[in-house]
Amino acid sequence: MAAVSVMWFRRDLRVGDHPALAAAVEAGDVLPLFVVDPVLMERSGAPRAAHLHDCLLALRESTDGHLVVRHGDPTEIVPALAAETGAETVFVTRDHGPYGRRRDAEVADRLRSDDRKLRGVGCNYALEPGSVRKRDGDPYAVFTPFSRVWFDVLAGESYSVPGDVTAADGTCDGRPIAWTTVDGDDPPGRPDPGCELPPAGEAAALERWREYLVADGRGVRDYDQHRDDPAADATSHLSPHLKWGAIHPRRLLSDLHAGNGIRGDGPRTFASELAWRDFYADVLFQRPATAWSNLNPKMDTMRLDRDDAARELFQQWCDGRTGFPIVDAGMRQLLATGWMHNRVRMIVASFLVKDLHLPWQWGARHFLDHLVDGDLASNNHGWQWAAGTGTDAAPYFRVFNPTRQFERYDPDGDYVRRWVDDFDTDRYPDPMVDHAAERDEALARYKEVSGRS
Numbered sequence: 001m002a003a004v005s006v007m008w009f010r011r012d013l014r015v016g017d018h019p020a021l022a023a024a025v026e027a028g029d030v031l032p033l034f035v036v037d038p039v040l041m042e043r044s045g046a047p048r049a050a051h052l053h054d055c056l057l058a059l060r061e062s063t064d065g066h067l068v069v070r071h072g073d074p075t076e077i078v079p080a081l082a083a084e085t086g087a088e089t090v091f092v093t094r095d096h097g098p099y100g101r102r103r104d105a106e107v108a109d110r111l112r113s114d115d116r117k118l119r120g121v122g123c124n125y126a127l128e129p130g131s132v133r134k135r136d137g138d139p140y141a142v143f144t145p146f147s148r149v150w151f152d153v154l155a156g157e158s159y160s161v162p163g164d165v166t167a168a169d170g171t172c173d174g175r176p177i178a179w180t181t182v183d184g185d186d187p188p189g190r191p192d193p194g195c196e197l198p199p200a201g202e203a204a205a206l207e208r209w210r211e212y213l214v215a216d217g218r219g220v221r222d223y224d225q226h227r228d229d230p231a232a233d234a235t236s237h238l239s240p241h242l243k244w245g246a247i248h249p250r251r252l253l254s255d256l257h258a259g260n261g262i263r264g265d266g267p268r269t270f271a272s273e274l275a276w277r278d279f280y281a282d283v284l285f286q287r288p289a290t291a292w293s294n295l296n297p298k299m300d301t302m303r304l305d306r307d308d309a310a311r312e313l314f315q316q317w318c319d320g321r322t323g324f325p326i327v328d329a330g331m332r333q334l335l336a337t338g339w340m341h342n343r344v345r346m347i348v349a350s351f352l353v354k355d356l357h358l359p360w361q362w363g364a365r366h367f368l369d370h371l372v373d374g375d376l377a378s379n380n381h382g383w384q385w386a387a388g389t390g391t392d393a394a395p396y397f398r399v400f401n402p403t404r405q406f407e408r409y410d411p412d413g414d415y416v417r418r419w420v421d422d423f424d425t426d427r428y429p430d431p432m433v434d435h436a437a438e439r440d441e442a443l444a445r446y447k448e449v450s451g452r453s
């Protein structure tokens with residue numbers, strides 16, 4: 001009888017392009033497992049939890065119905081399942097988040113004490129967090145030099161997908177996958193996401209990517225032209241798929257490379273966005289405490305508002321009733337769809353921090369509760385970027401003017417009208433603050449911590 005291994009899926013909910021699965025298939029029969037961890041479910045808003053539910057149904061289908069779902073603490077469930085099935089090895093895609101690392105260390109210890117092992121193969125990023133370093137071995141804290149090395153390393157590897165390339169056709173590396181199963185629980189119930197969700201799972205992700213690769217004017221070829229145009233809504237919308245690993249970034253890079261490097265401004269700019277994703281994962285890996293604390297500790301003493309009046313301002317921001325059309329459109333798009341255009345994410349984040357003087361963590365939490373692509377590294381470091389507390393790209397004293405941003409990025413008002421149905425009516429609120437005055441206030445507060453004149 002062939003040996004059985006457990007393939008414990010986490011943020012890699014696909015069967016193709018999957019190095020950990022390929023390693024498990026090489027070892028023998030494969031028992032696919034997903035553990036519904038209450039710690040992670042508590043932190044997921046309804047849209048993300050509903051999308052996960054849909055991904056698990058898709059994964060169950062791609063594993064020919066063999067996927068075993070169990071609910072509870074993975075540090076108990078995984079070793080118990082390995083013992084129950086006699087599996088010597090539990091294969092995983094390495095997780096680099098703060099919680100995932102702690103959890104995996106504990107699972108590995110428990111398995112080891114029972115003469116079994118946890119084997120991590122591959123990761124959820126184009127390059128493994130922690131692997132892009134300066135010559136002296138220090139990590140990068142600035143994006144541009146990080147991305148230079150990132151592009152060089154990937155070019156050296158011809159952007160190949162990690163491990164094998166399978167097309168979810170029941171084989172892996174040319175070998176048929178011998179799935180096996182045991183009794184499990186039902187997948188988690190599907191919470192009402194309160195919005196319409198995109199199709200989930202590997203097939204949907206690949207289909208979206210194929211479409212995006214060839215789309216005329218609205219795809220990757222012209223990405224540099226339209227990526228800052230929220231009304232065009234022509235970015236890839238791959239973020240929820242990347243979040244759950246329904247598609248791997250190396251798949252995207254490998255297709256863009258097409259044998260002769262990544263050429264053209266559109267594809268190159270798109271690839272550099274994937275580098276941002278890797279960069280933030282790297283920063284969080286190097287400095288796990290920066291999930292919720294300022295990367296730049298100098299900003300810890302910044303005066304922020306947290307009283308009842310601040311709570312009321314926050315609620316207006318959450319509801320998309322600030323009286324600044326592009327801010328309101330973004331916040332309402334988030335509530336209606338679980339997604340927001342990147343340019344607008346930057347504008348609403350800047351507004352919360354620099355016009356309302358609220359802690360970026362409030363906004364980050366609200367985003368994680370509503371985003372279908374909510375991801376700790378990209379979200380919280382995206383927020384720190386906007387708040388001027390994180391990596392250096394947006395120094396605090398550069399303050400977005402929400403009216404100018406509206407004029408520049410939505411000149412015809414098409415994006416705003418799509419989401420703000422009362423925009424042209426008397427019901428639309430007056431601006432909740434005077435931007436010029438709040439900008440001065442923000443700069444005065446910044447001066448207190450920086451000494452900058």
Ligand SMILES: Cc1cc2nc3c(=O)[nH]c(=O)nc-3n(C[C@H](O)[C@H](O)[C@H](O)COP(=O)(O)OP(=O)(O)OC[C@H]3O[C@@H](n4cnc5c(N)ncnc54)[C@H](O)[C@@H]3O)c2cc1C
Pocket residue numbers: 227235236237238239240242243273274276277280340341342343345346349367371373374375376378379380382383386
């Ligand atoms: C305040 C703030 C919060 C954010 N929160 C999240 C989040 O929770 N989850 C998330 O995936 N992205 C987040 N982003 C990054 C970015 O807004 C989204 O990745 C992007 O809008 C997703 O849409 P898309 O897939 O169409 O992106 P595209 O423009 O098509 O880009 C392709 C992929 O590149 C990556 N990417 C693009 N821009 C960024 C970026 N600035 N930082 C990191 N990765 C990027 C994403 O994986 C994206 O799917 C945040 C940005 C800001 C400013």
